[in-house]
Amino acid sequence: MPELRSLIVVLGDQLDLEASAFDGFDADLDAVWMAEVDEESTHVWSSKPRIVMFLAAMRHFALALRAAGRTLHYTRLGDPENRGSLGAQLHADILRLRPGRLVMTAPGDWRVLQAIKGVAGASNLPLDIREDRHFFTGIREFAAHAKGRKSLRMEYFYREQRKRHHVLMQGDGGKGVEPVGGQWNFDAENREAFGAAGPGAVPPRVSFEPDAVTREVIALVDTRFAQHPGRLESFAWPVTRAQALRSMRAFIADRLPLFGRYQDAMWPGDPWLHHSHLSAALNLKLLNPREVVAAAEAANRTGHAPLASVEGFIRQILGWREYVRGIYWTQMPGYAERNALDAQQDLPAWYWTGATDMACLRDALAQTLTHGYANHIQRLMVTGLYALMLGVQPKQVHAWYLAVYVDAVEWVELPNTLGMSQYADGGVMGSKPYIATGKYIQRMSPHCKSCRYDPAQRTGENACPFTTLYWDFLMRHEAALAGNPRMSLQVKNVARLSEEQKQAIQARAVSIRRGEVGVAVEVERDG
Ligand code: FAD
Ligand code: SF4
Helix, strand or coil: CEEEEEEEEECCCCCCCCCCCCCCCCCEEEEEEEEEECCHHHHCCCCHHHHHHHHHHHHHHHHHHHHCCCEEEEECCCCCCCCCCCHHHHHHHHHHEEEEEEEEECCCHHCCCEEEHHHHHHHHEEEEECCCCCCCCCHHHHHCCCCCCCCCCCHHHHHHHHHCCCCEEECCCCCCCCCHHHHCHHHCCCCCCCCCCCCCCCCCCCCCCCHHHHHHHHHHHHHHCCCCCCCCCCCCCCCHHHHHHHHHHHHHHHHHHHHHHCCCCCCCCCEEEEEEEEHHHCCCCCCCCCHHHHHHHHHCCCCCCCHHHHHHHHHHHHHHHHHHHHHHHHCCCCCHHCCCCCCCCCHHHHCCCCCCCCCHHHHHHHHHHHHCCCCCHHHHHHHHHHHHHHHHHHHHHHHHHHHHHHHHHHHHHHHHHHHHHCCCCCCCCCCCCCCCCCHHHHCCCCCCHHHCHHHCCCCCCCCCCCHHHHHHHHHHHHHHHHHHCHHHHHHHHHCCHHHHHHHHHHHHHHHHHCCCCCCCCCCCCCC
């Protein structure tokens, strides 16, 4: 007879007492299994803030499990019997605990799913994998949506989601249902820059002073992962459900009203602006997207936040977040290998230190390393855009994004990086590569004013590397992009360049790739 009926496997991004894995849990028969293992922090060179985020949240969740009376077998980093990887640890604990079966909520990552399946198979144990209720849409529903479509587009998926889950919909008084406000999309009202006056008094971010549990984790990470990138002095992320709920309520009360309007804006030295900073709490399952979407919708109903902001915010969660998960699970495992533009350049070493003299990149990298956070436009149109136009190998870009952000989990990071940002999937995620000159960054931020480069110049000593690389990118991929109707206008402009101009652009791009441009000696620290 097995000593245990079920061993409930809980991963570091499954921290919810109500998760499907606990359905039917019987404290007399079942026990929970969790493990901290080095492999999860080293398979990519994880930043210190990211490692602390996961470990601190896991240790707090362990306390919540025990307070709820659930027997827990928890292995810590540094325990003498720690086997170093999820698979090896689980295998050793199965031999010790002799459960009758394994139960878990579907893991977010392909790699982890394979590891757990492998252990269950090798141990000859049934593995009961349950639907993850932290998403509106299951993988099978997404696959049904995708089936038979020539191309996938987020907008169609999002509209279906709104209808199916009745979010921001009105009617049916006989005419059917329609979107609240009569339109699906308020892009025209969103996406402003701050202008010369700057963001003004943005409400302070809700931050959480590390308690004894988190402080212990910080000390552990500072020594065990001393060589890893990033800093921990200002770690203040929510690591419990109660803290995550406080963050959510503060966002809805203070920032949501201006979220849409300034969604794409950037301001030097201010990482937080009007964003929610809820991605890590959502991805670790400290929050359920349903409660976040419901809270935002209610803020519009009561007149607290305008529809354009609320729709813009809900689109990110009900639309993009669900869409990228569907892409990930319907495209893996081959997706991670894709490199449609045959990009082979190495990622500049200064991505890990921030030591660049490009003001926009320096700011985005400094806050990334300090807080493990950058907003979407910094990820897409600063760090991502530069890597794309430089021609960095998508796998290296992926490893960087998966390492540095506190919210980084592969199912959401990979499609955003490889697909949306690097166009390495050749158009599965988006219909065209997002490319732009430095003038885009100039429009959305004041960075260029304090930069040694000039976004209007594409060649010469002061040419903005983004601008040079934009033209170089168009020239390198001219033939492939000419057939894309959404790129044809941009590609046509290449024909207006003289041979001499083309050569000067190419020569400057070569210098940039060799690291002769863009590298700074000093690393600036962000507050
Ligand atoms: P807000 O701007 O306040 O948006 C609200 C929420 O919407 C976010 O918390 C997030 O849950 C969701 N969301 C917004 N945009 C996206 C998107 N494109 N895909 C999925 N969800 C979205 N997001 C992650 O959660 N983890 C990642 O590892 C990650 N890697 C990214 C890599 C690249 C190259 C790019 C371009 C984007 C990436 N994103 C990732 C998406 C997005 O940038 C972050 O979710 C967002 O910046 C997190 O900050 P926030 O919570 O303040 O978001
Ligand atoms: Fe960035 Fe170019 Fe502007 Fe400098 S000039 S801040 S490198 S976009």
